Amino acid sequence: MARKLLILLAALFLGIVVVLPVIAIFHRAFAEGWGTYVASITDPETVSAMRLTVIATLFVLPVNLVFGVAAAWLIARYRFFGRRALLVLIELPFAVSPIVAGLCFLLIYGAYGPVGAALEGWNIQLMFNLTGIVLVSLFVTCPFVMREVLPVLMVSGEDEEKAALTLGASGWSIFRHVVLPNISWGLAYGTVLTMARAMGEFGAVSVVSGAIRGETMTLPLQIELLYNDYNATGAFAAATVLAGLALVTLALRGVLDRFGPKRRAHT
Amino acid sequence: MLAMKRTAPHILPGFSLSLGITLLFLCLIVLLPISGLLWQLGQLGPGDFIRVMGSERVLAALRVTFTAAAAATLVNGVFGLLLAWVLTRYRFPGRNVLDALVDLPFALPTAVAGIALVALYDRSGWVGSLLDSVGIQVAYTWWGIVIAMIFTSIPFAVRAIQPAIEELDPDEEAAALTLGANSWQRFRHVILRPLMPSILTGVGLSFVRSLGEFGAVIFIAGNLPYKTEIASLLILIRLDEFDYPAAAAIAGTLLGVSLLLLVAINVAQTRLQSYLRTGG
Amino acid sequence: MSFEAHDIHKSYEGTEVLKGVSLSVGKGEFIALLGPSGSGKTTLLNIIAGLAHADRGRLEFDGEDITRLPSGARHFGMVFQNYALFRHLTVAQNVGFGLKVMKNGPGRAEIARRVEELLEMIELPGLAHRYPAQLSGGQRQRVAMARALAIRPRLLLMDEPFSALDAQVRVSLRSSVRDLQRKAGVGAIMVTHDQSEARALADRIAVMDHGRIVKFDTPEAIGDQPLGEPAVAGS
Secondary structure, three states: OHHHHHHHHHHHHHHHHHHHHHHHHHHHHOOOHHHHHHHHHOOHHHHHHHHHHHHHHHHHHHHHHHHHHHHHHHHHHOOOOOHHHHHHHHHHHHHOOHHHHHHHHHHHHOOOOHHHHHHHOOOOOOOOOHHHHHHHHHHHHHHHHHHHHHHHHHHHOOHHHHHHHHOOOOHHHHHHHHHHHHHHHHHHHHHHHHHHHHHHOOHHHHHHOOOOOOOOOOHHHHHHHHHHOOOHHHHHHHHHHHHHHHHHHHHHHHHHHHHOOOOOOOO | OOOOOOOOOOOOOOHHHHHHHHHHHHHHHHHHHHHHHHHHHHHOOHHHHHHHHHOHHHHHHHHHHHHHHHHHHHHHHHHHHHHHHHHHHOOOOOHHHHHHHHOHHHHOOHHHHHHHHHHHHOOOOHHHHHHHHOOOOOOOOHHHHHHHHHHHHHHHHHHHHHHHHHHOOHHHHHHHHHOOOOHHHHHHHHHHHHHHHHHHHHHHHHHHHHHHOOHHHHHHHOOOOOOOOOHHHHHHHHHHOOOHHHHHHHHHHHHHHHHHHHHHHHHHHHHHHHHHHHHO | OOEEEEEEEEEEOOEEEEEEEEEEEOOOOEEEEEOOOOOOHHHHHHHHHOOOOOOEEEEEEOOEEOOOOOHHHHOEEEEOOOOOOOOOOOHHHHHHHHHHOOOOOOOHHHHHHHHHHHHHHOOOHHHOOOOHHHOOHHHHHHHHHHHHHHOOOOEEEEEOOOOOOOHHHHHHHHHHHHHHHHHHOOEEEEEEOOHHHHHHHOOEEEEEEOOEEEEEEOHHHHOOOOOOOHHHHOO
């Protein structure tokens, strides 16, 4: 009896607080019919925002993958002074709110910041363009790959790598043939999380993008713009794309959980 | 530097390479930007800092942010525990779906969540129209901010508590039952007590997340200065006015509080755990 | 043709685990490193394999100083306690791994031929395309042997090679390990805490205790007298 009540209460809470809003997005997006939806979603400005979002993500992903694997390897396999501090530093971006993160970048890499001002002399501008968007996206997604790869490395241990070493394998061979296959699930998972976050980041990107129409608008920014322009249908239509992406992310997570090797409970 | 020269060379290859990549990335992407904020704060004298932070509007924004975050955290503490309990202890059809849905707010971009919540809670929305008929308005009020914060931070509470429930010993519950404890006593002593450290973590993370939440909040908040304006938005407004020092002062305060809370959670958790182990 | 370790010292975080150990292995000779856990035998084996560095002391092979030589360049085959098979590679790929990553190593066809030969030798020719998870403990152990022997090592190192097996398989695999080692004509060092195992297999037994070798002689010479500290008598 109590059991049923608790389950019902939990489902009700999640339904109203979490699921209903997502249903509302699709409801509003299609409220004026399929034709309006298609027109909104193929609007040139919205399409160009999607393109920019994808391009920025394509820059963020490889950098974050390389960093995430390197950092996880470093922390899992070596004992050195400052190891714990390093771990804290990697997790730090989780504690920084998006607007504060964007502001930090502006203050250092912007035209009035010490680094930005120096680069200005060489005509290099980092903020209010694609570079700025990529940089803050790297910040907000910083721990994602590392967090997924580190536990896999910890669990799999270093015996296989040592075995490869005694067999005469070079560092690259060990990585390619032993480490990479072992961490592939963690990598896949980290990639999905990074992608979802990079595509959806709003606060930090809105500080550094400059929000130039048709030029530095990512999809989340475009949604805000449309919404504030009283083009609610357009905003909700664009939102369905990102909401769909989020649902795909969750589905992938489910698939990886079911068919991938057992991972510890994630956070 | 981080590497120790005195220790023996590392056996597995790749130490210098991975250290180099990690440090380069962290310097450019994490350390330098954060030091940018500190540098700007350094430019600001203590007098200026107090002047910025003491202004009526900033204080109001901080009040709105902190009270809303506290309210959202309270709700998340209760329902986070409930969800974690139901998902770990009970097997029922649809459990996997429910479990996956907990992460939806985490996966959903905040701007999308923001307009979704408005669509639901404003006067023409499904929930909003219901509430409106009984004279309650959520959208564009302080309550709207709370709703948005609940939405974005519920996964943090659930996911922090879940592993601890998995580790609870069902035998202890059974033992309490045979000792004739009533269900409230059982809940308090055998369940709530050992879960306290993880509840604290979940609630703390959820609070920190709520403090900094921006995208989900601004659409539903109404953003009236002194009434429904959150601190993050005020930073953005100061930025648009090119008042960098003021923006940095508010941001520094927000960041400082978040970091202090995270450290406090960490310390409290360690203390609590050792207390439970020895005294429990 | 032999391997020698001279006066090896090693400390971990202030605790001295090896206090000046010397050891020699003749050509084709089988040495057992016998001792209780914590006696330093695995540390010594890792130092010989190049998986740890000695604080002091020297390693030599045929008079050549190999103390600073990286693990892979030593050309020693190692069988790990839990075998450390590459779980994402098939049995054949596991056995052929050392040949594949070898600089100027044999070609694909030659590797395939040698792998086949080795699988015949360990009597598992039908399992070439299985993955380690699909093998029994005894089969894994033999694959690990084959993988170590594939690179035609100058010395074979084994860390408790039978400890993960049940008693029956353990005894039956002893003779097969000794056979393989003889056929390969290679010297071997085996770490074990099991006296009967050491006696059954080794030409000479090095008894270790508290970071020192306290006896180093043939099983016959060591005879039935109890070995070192009472702790050795376990198992």
